Amino acid sequence: MNDYVLRIFIDYEECDMDYIKAEIPYVNYVIERRDADVYILITKQPTAGGGTEYTLVFIGQKLFTGMSDTLRYNTLATDSDDTIRRGIVKKLKAGLVRYISRTPLGERLSIDLLEEKAVSKPYDRWHNWIFGIDVYTYVQGQQKYNFNNINTSLSIKKVLENWKWLNNFNYYYRYNVYKLEDTILINESKSFSGMTNPVIGISDYFSICGYGSFYSSSYENIYLSSGIALAIEYNIYPYSQSTSRKLTFQYEVGYIYFEYYELTIFDKLKERLVKETGSVNAYIRQPWGSVNLSLRGSHYFHDFKKNRLTLNTDISLPILKRLSFKIFSYVAMIHDQLSLPKRQLTEEEIILQKKLLATQYSYFISIGISYTFGSIYSNIVNPRFE
Template identity: 35%
Template structure:
């Protein structure tokens, strides 16, 4: 496919400064001028049709805001009706923010015309700043398409006020943090009724350093979960006499982990995973793991925003100490295991997919294994028709940590500890069909918040 860029519109030499694009939407004429009304309606319907496709829950992707700010294009609800498919994908950036890739995919009369622009955000950027930066980028990318529509004569390009910024080369910037990014999180939640109370505490710390050659992630986390149930107990001698007994269920866990990855080629990466911690739910008083890993991407990593097909192999050594003797009669053990993960990600104009197949087993006994298939598929199969599927299924044979002592009814009902199982699954299937007007882009936020009663009776609202 042929590609083109907007920069031919700006005769500014080698340095490109921020540009503001402005176009006037045809105003609604007076009722007394039907010929003018018909002309305006013709121009409006012949304006550029744009389909917005924000995949992966892109932060700041606010369609209502874009409709209000970019009124000189027609925003359609189906990609099959569009002249330009605006596909937005995102990846984590080394500074903790996101790299947003905006693909302008021409369709119909613009078939074969493609452009790509990139927006970088910071981790603490407000959503309003992100969506305004997206608006500016949309204006730039849509300009060459609009230039070939009936409203081209109304299009104006101008430099933003102020002097043009100088191009900055990140390699020449002295970073006093040496590309390290740190984060501290703490969470407290509590809820309760007359007979049930729940308290959850969690905290996490992380440090990450990302360059083109190295990726280092360090982290630690802890959690405390307490549930208090009030149970009525009846006196067998006097049935009319009842007492209340408090049943408290505690679940505590903590972990530390480190990941170090080294870029070898445009497709191959080598790394090392280290982790340690404890978990009452998993019957693990001590859990430690050391695992070298190697990853290969069939496609170049430069195409990661659109497609990936990766193979990840890990060979690890694990040491466990248990709270209770396991079903295999172990109080502690050291075991090796290996795993292979095959994963594919596609973000295309027909939809997006993310599928993975992972298998692992312990080296001392291949019968102790785990096989998991998981992912989601979101397809736009035709005009107004969509199909999406999310789920996972696992065959479980590797629960060597299960405690051997008999489970009480309380432990089973409250899931205080991990229960033995041969399989796990979850699934969701959705089908949607939308039909009607493709031109109605009116934004009306009235009755947008209906409170608790609105949610209870199915009216939505926040």
């Protein structure tokens, strides 16, 4: 082991690996986690101030089996990408010290400590309230068509350790023009929505929350939908472990008022309904892979046949060495389209998707297999012609 160089594998797709390799050149980077001496799993979750908390888990393998460490790095909402990658590299270097010290490179290891500064709790004149305004426009066109979209949003939130209050307001407008030989087709739609959502933590495993919301969509024939709801959530694992594993059960019941642009297939222009919703959500991120599943079911009390069941999956698993399997899918069984217009839709409305179409199901699925072979190392950085 006199000339041994530590081999690491970093499991985080959003890393700037070229930058990391340039800043930490004294280890070998391998392309398969089973070949690594240290497997580094990086996860993230949003913080109250709009920033991000990164969790870096160092797991020893081979000669370092049984050794593990966890470090955290917090960013601000205003931090640049360069600031963030420098902070992650700093944590990576700190986490690798324990392992490098047990290799021949440990003889050349030097540790410096910056001058200690007193840290005091900062004065916050906003009292943890955070406001965000986003305005996005999208314009595309050529001689025969042009697309014009605008999307705006306003968020107001306050997040503390045991409770939070989230408020969101959104507006979307689309105006698309298609120029044919003898006619011009216009696809115009708009929607707006808002929600207030106070959440209270009861314990490390239980939370309750309330919802107040409104919604409008010309595409869905909903002039105005407004409602209130109460919900409870139970997490099998402590919320403190949510970056690596989470299994939650949610139950929600709420009252909703609907007002429609046009008469619906059920001969309604207005109605008041009570809705019940239940869901199971699982998230696991471990060295053996990641699994993100969500099963959600709902129905209206006035008619249990008016229901919906959806399943979302996002799974990435290493099957064998250097062979991995990935699946991303969405499947829905739909029996609650209460807002469908009673009249027959025109061909133009159907082709241009001006209106929501009747369906009993909806799905999307993407499956892939990835296999890598050859050298186990990926140390070299070459940015030419990128």
